[in-house]
Amino acid sequence: MEVFRASAFTADRPWGALDIANMGGVTVRLHWTDQPYKWHVNDGEEVFAVLDGRVEMRYRDSGVEHRTVLGTGDVFYAAIGTEHVAHPIGEARILVVEREGSI
Structure with a gap:
């Protein structure tokens, strides 16, 4: 058991x-x-949960760029092949769940 x-x-x-x-x-x-x-595009799925701070998540769908601001407690799911980039607004702490070795 460990607490983070x-x-x-x-x-x-x-x-x-x-x-x-x-x-x-x-x-x-x-x-x-x-x-x-x-x-980047991960080689698998990715779950991106903002634990502290705010992050502007940019992603491309069919070549069109979209943006959304994620706050504390918000979760972004990137399906296989989703091109995306995270831009923190100030400092942020993010929990990322993904396939080992993903970028």
Whole structure:
């Protein structure tokens, strides 16, 4: 048993992560960031839950870019092939569940 205090977690670089679990090839990681990530497509599904802060999630559907702001408690699901990028608004802490080795 282990308790993780997400609100107290910081990293030494944007998108630094604390590995919480690997469940048969599916990872659960806590990220801290104050900088955007990069446009990418995961090789599997991804669940992205904002635990603290706000994040503007940008994603492309049929070549059209969409944007939505996620607040604390909001969850974004990226299906296989969803091109997306996260832009934090200030500092944010995010729980990411995805296939091991995804970018």
